Amino acid sequence: MRIGLLTEGGYPYVTGEARLWCDRLVRGLEQHAFDVFALTRSAHQEQQGWIELPPQVHRVRTAPLWSADDGSGRGGRLGDGTGYRRRQRRRFAEHYGELAAAICAGAAGAAGSSGAAGSAGDGSAEVADRFASALYGLAELARDEGGLAVALRSETAVRALERACRAPGAARAAHEARVPDLLVVAAQLEQALRPLSLDWYEDEEGGLGSVDLCHAASGGCAALPGLLAQHFFGVPLLVTEYGVQLRAHYLAGAGEQAGAPARALVAAFHGRLAAEVYRQAALITPGNTHARRWQEKCGADRAKLRTVYPGMAAGRFAEVGEAGADQADPDTLLWVGRIEPAKDLVGLLHAFAEVRKEEPKARLRIVGALAHGEECETYLAHCRALAAQLFPDEADGVHAVGDNPVSFEELGGPEVPELPDAYGAGSVVVLSSVVEGFPISLVEAMFCGRATVSTDTGAVVEVIGGTGLVVPPRNPKALADACVALLRDPERRERLGAAARARALELFTVEQNIAAFHGIYLEIVSHCPVRRDVLDEDGDPLPFANPAETHVAGRWSTAPGTDGEAGPRFGQWLAARKGTRSGPSWAASGTTAPEGEPVAAAAAGEGEA
Structure with missing residues (x-):
C-alpha cells in the first residue's frame, strides 16, 4: 500500500524530532511505498539536508512553518483589499470568526495548569463541531482561492479575534486579552494554520488524495494535512505520539513575551485541534501509558488507542550488554542525556554530594550534548560552577589533587567517542529529570544491562517495570540514598541489570515496533472502503480487480x-x-x-x- 508519512520538524532531515524512529519504520516496512510530507521548523534544519532515503520512499514534499511565506508556492491571495472579492472576504471573516469563538470558549480550562489538558476533551460537542466546521471551512476556502497566508496575517483576522474575546460567554482569559495579546495569538494561529494553504490536497499522483493511509508521526500541525486528506478524500488517518504535542505546547506557552491571556488562547486552539485530530483518526498509537492518559484527557476515544512502544536499535549495545557490568568501574555513577534545565542536573549534583559522604570513592560522569538555546548554555555553565564549588580539587585520600570526582564529557568527544562506550563506563545509570516523556536514555541503559536509579516522572515507571530504583523528583536525599544502596550491593546491581536487559529486548526493539505498525496498517485499510474505481483498457470498471x-x-x-x-x-x-x-x-x-x-x-x- 502507499503510505503518506506526515512529519513536523524531523524526518527526512538529519536533525529534529522522531527522525530515527521514522527512518527505522520506513526501512523496516520495505513492502510498502512511502510519500513523505514534511513540515520544517527552521532554516537551519533545511540547510542540514536529508538523511539517505531508502528506495521505498518514492516522493518527498516539504513546506516551512518558520518563514514569512506560506511555503505552498500558491501565493495566498486573501487580504484586506487589493485583489480581494467581497464574497471571499465574507467567507473568510465568517469561518475565522467561528474558529475564534470556539477558541475563546475553550480558553477557560487552558488558562489553568490543572485544567489545561482536560479543556479540549471535556468541552461541549457543540463547540467541538463549531471548531471543526470553521477549520474545514477555512481549508475549503484556501483550496478554492489559492491559500490563506495573507488573510491570516490581516487586520480582519485580528478584529475577528477581538470580537470573539469580547462576546458574551467568552472565557475570562479571553475577556482579559488586550491588543498585544491579540497580535501574538493571530501570529501563532497564522503559523499553525499554514498547512491549510498547501497544494498537497490533490487526488492524483503526488497528492495526499492518492495515498491509501496517512500516518502522522506526531499530533498538532503534522496531523493537520492528514485531517484535510480525510475531509477531502476520505483517506484514513493514523496518529502516533511518542511525546504528546499538546503537552509540549502547554509547557512552551505562546512565547516568552506573551501574557497569560495570549498563552491561554493559544493553548485553547491547540487543545481544540488535538481533540479534532483524535476524533477523526482511525487509530491513535501513544508510545506509553503516560501519553495515553494525556490523549484520553484531551478527548481521545479509548477504543481507538493502541500503545506501541518506540523501537530502538538494540544491536549497537549488544557487546556492552553481553559483557555485563563486570568491566565497568563499580564506583562510577553515570548520567547520559541532553543538558537542559528539565534534566535537573543541579539536583543530581547535590545528591552526589550526599553520596560522597557515604562512599568517598564514588565518581559521577555527566555525558551528553548541549540542547539548543542560550538558556541551556547558561545552565551548563551554572552546573560546572556548582560542581567546582561542591567538589573542590583537593587531596581526599582517594583522589589526587586536581582530580575532581565530577566530570562533564561531550558525547562524540575523545573521552566518549560512541554512546555504548558511555554506558560501559558506569555501573549505575542515573536519571534525575523533573520533566520527561519517554526516557530513551533509560532504555539504552537497560539494553546495556545496567542497574538504574530514576525519578518518578513521565513514563519512567512504565519503562523500568520493577527492574530499577525509582525515587520522587526534586528530592536529592532520596536520589542519593538509592545510589548508595546500589553502589554497596554489586549482586543486586547484577540482578537488576540482567532483568532490565531482558525487559528491554522484549518490549523496546525496532522489530516489535515494525511488526506492530505493519499489523495496524493492514487493520486500518481493511476497514476502509475502496475510494477509487479500477478501470480496464476501455475505461470500464473492474469491480473485482483486487479480490x-x-x-x-x-x-x-x-x-x-x-x-x-x-x-x-x-x-x-x-x-x-x-x-x-x-x-x-x-x-x-x-x-x-x-x-x-x-x-x-x-x-x-x-x-x-
Whole structure:
C-alpha cells in the first residue's frame, strides 16, 4: 500500500524530532511505498539536508512553518483589499470568526495548569463541531482561492479575534486579552494554520488524495494535512505520539513575551485541534501509558488507542550488554542525556554530594550534548560552577589533587567517542529529570544491562517495570540514598541489570515496533472502503480487480491456461472479459466459466489454503 508519512520538524532531515524512529519504520516496512510530507521548523534544519532515503520512499514534499511565506508556492491571495472579492472576504471573516469563538470558549480550562489538558476533551460537542466546521471551512476556502497566508496575517483576522474575546460567554482569559495579546495569538494561529494553504490536497499522483493511509508521526500541525486528506478524500488517518504535542505546547506557552491571556488562547486552539485530530483518526498509537492518559484527557476515544512502544536499535549495545557490568568501574555513577534545565542536573549534583559522604570513592560522569538555546548554555555553565564549588580539587585520600570526582564529557568527544562506550563506563545509570516523556536514555541503559536509579516522572515507571530504583523528583536525599544502596550491593546491581536487559529486548526493539505498525496498517485499510474505481483498457470498471483471493497463498492469482506461470489476477481476468459474470459464485463451485473457458485450478479445489 502507499503510505503518506506526515512529519513536523524531523524526518527526512538529519536533525529534529522522531527522525530515527521514522527512518527505522520506513526501512523496516520495505513492502510498502512511502510519500513523505514534511513540515520544517527552521532554516537551519533545511540547510542540514536529508538523511539517505531508502528506495521505498518514492516522493518527498516539504513546506516551512518558520518563514514569512506560506511555503505552498500558491501565493495566498486573501487580504484586506487589493485583489480581494467581497464574497471571499465574507467567507473568510465568517469561518475565522467561528474558529475564534470556539477558541475563546475553550480558553477557560487552558488558562489553568490543572485544567489545561482536560479543556479540549471535556468541552461541549457543540463547540467541538463549531471548531471543526470553521477549520474545514477555512481549508475549503484556501483550496478554492489559492491559500490563506495573507488573510491570516490581516487586520480582519485580528478584529475577528477581538470580537470573539469580547462576546458574551467568552472565557475570562479571553475577556482579559488586550491588543498585544491579540497580535501574538493571530501570529501563532497564522503559523499553525499554514498547512491549510498547501497544494498537497490533490487526488492524483503526488497528492495526499492518492495515498491509501496517512500516518502522522506526531499530533498538532503534522496531523493537520492528514485531517484535510480525510475531509477531502476520505483517506484514513493514523496518529502516533511518542511525546504528546499538546503537552509540549502547554509547557512552551505562546512565547516568552506573551501574557497569560495570549498563552491561554493559544493553548485553547491547540487543545481544540488535538481533540479534532483524535476524533477523526482511525487509530491513535501513544508510545506509553503516560501519553495515553494525556490523549484520553484531551478527548481521545479509548477504543481507538493502541500503545506501541518506540523501537530502538538494540544491536549497537549488544557487546556492552553481553559483557555485563563486570568491566565497568563499580564506583562510577553515570548520567547520559541532553543538558537542559528539565534534566535537573543541579539536583543530581547535590545528591552526589550526599553520596560522597557515604562512599568517598564514588565518581559521577555527566555525558551528553548541549540542547539548543542560550538558556541551556547558561545552565551548563551554572552546573560546572556548582560542581567546582561542591567538589573542590583537593587531596581526599582517594583522589589526587586536581582530580575532581565530577566530570562533564561531550558525547562524540575523545573521552566518549560512541554512546555504548558511555554506558560501559558506569555501573549505575542515573536519571534525575523533573520533566520527561519517554526516557530513551533509560532504555539504552537497560539494553546495556545496567542497574538504574530514576525519578518518578513521565513514563519512567512504565519503562523500568520493577527492574530499577525509582525515587520522587526534586528530592536529592532520596536520589542519593538509592545510589548508595546500589553502589554497596554489586549482586543486586547484577540482578537488576540482567532483568532490565531482558525487559528491554522484549518490549523496546525496532522489530516489535515494525511488526506492530505493519499489523495496524493492514487493520486500518481493511476497514476502509475502496475510494477509487479500477478501470480496464476501455475505461470500464473492474469491480473485482483486487479480490481478497489474491492475498491468499496458493494459485488464486494464476491466469487460466498458463500452467502455473504468473499472470494477471484471476478476478481481473474474469471481470475484463466482455459478457462474462464477474461474481465469484460459479467460480467457487468448480464449474467452467462462460463460453467454455476453464477456471483457475484453485477454484476447482486445488491448492486450498
